[in-house]
Amino acid sequence: MNAGYLLNGLEKDVKTLLEELKDLRNATEARTWLLQPSPEKWSPAQVIEHLNSYNRYYIPQIQLAILRARQKTVVGSSEFTPGWLGAYFTRVMKPTAQGTVAHKMQAPKDHRPIADLNLQKVLEEFERQENLLVDLLNESASINIGDVRVPISISKFIKLKLGDTFNFLIAHQRRHFIQLRRTLDSVHTASGINLKQAVG
Numbered sequence: 001m002n003a004g005y006l007l008n009g010l011e012k013d014v015k016t017l018l019e020e021l022k023d024l025r026n027a028t029e030a031r032t033w034l035l036q037p038s039p040e041k042w043s044p045a046q047v048i049e050h051l052n053s054y055n056r057y058y059i060p061q062i063q064l065a066i067l068r069a070r071q072k073t074v075v076g077s078s079e080f081t082p083g084w085l086g087a088y089f090t091r092v093m094k095p096t097a098q099g100t101v102a103h104k105m106q107a108p109k110d111h112r113p114i115a116d117l118n119l120q121k122v123l124e125e126f127e128r129q130e131n132l133l134v135d136l137l138n139e140s141a142s143i144n145i146g147d148v149r150v151p152i153s154i155s156k157f158i159k160l161k162l163g164d165t166f167n168f169l170i171a172h173q174r175r176h177f178i179q180l181r182r183t184l185d186s187v188h189t190a191s192g193i194n195l196k197q198a199v200g
Contacts, residue, residue: 003080003145006163010170011137017177018130021048025123028184033119037186042113044187047180049113049122051173055129057153058169062136065150065162069143080146086164089152094171101175108154137166 033044042050082090095101145163152158152165160168 001080001082003078003163004141006080006167007137007141007145010166011134013170013174014130014134014137017173018127020177021123021126024180024184028188030119032184032187033123034117035187036115037183041186042179042183043115043117044180044183045117045119045122046113046115047176047183048126049117050107050111051176052122052125052129053111053113054153054169054172055126055133058150058165059129059132059136061150062162062165065148065165066136066139066143069148069162080161080163082164082167083161085158086160086168089160089168090164090171093168093175095174095178101178110153133169140166 028044036043036046092105140162143162145166146161148162149159150162150165152160
């Protein structure tokens with residue numbers, strides 16, 4: 001696939017998520033973000049905090065990978081071929097064309113959010129990290145995203161190509177935004193408010 005096309009598409013995905021988050025915040029009372037639909041399900045704030053936990057790991061790792069690539073003068077390439085493992089991770093995370101989640105899975109212990117959260121800090125961190133992610137996607141246009149490797153969060157002995165890391169990370173975010181919207185719908189339905197009408 002074309003590397004520039006991939007990076008541009010992923011940047012568009014991140015900006016779309018930021019716009020959706022803005023719309024959801026404008027249409028939703030702050031207190032509802034801390035409500036759990038049921039004891040075993042995450043609140044909307046916990047969904048975002050789960051994504052924050054991945055950004056806390058992957059963004060510094062991506063920054064380091066880009067820095068090392070520049071030090072080694074790893075020049076950009078117009079083509080990117082996904083690795084088999086990276087392609088698999090992305091495939092199981094990525095929502096279907098119908099906007100559904102095909103593969104259910106349990107979050108690793110290190111990425112399970114607590115219930116007692118500061119909503120403002122959670123949302124501000126996500127927005128800040130996503131804007132940084134956009135910057136990193138732009139920076140990566142000047143290096144070979146197929147030659148640079150990033151260790152995954154569950155095992156630093158396993159490394160993905162930088163292009164696969166971006167693809168997996170953002171597919172994971174898109175996956176959980178489906179959960180976020182459904183969770184907000186559940187909370188609002190319980191309180192007699194139709195969120196879909198509120199945000200169009």
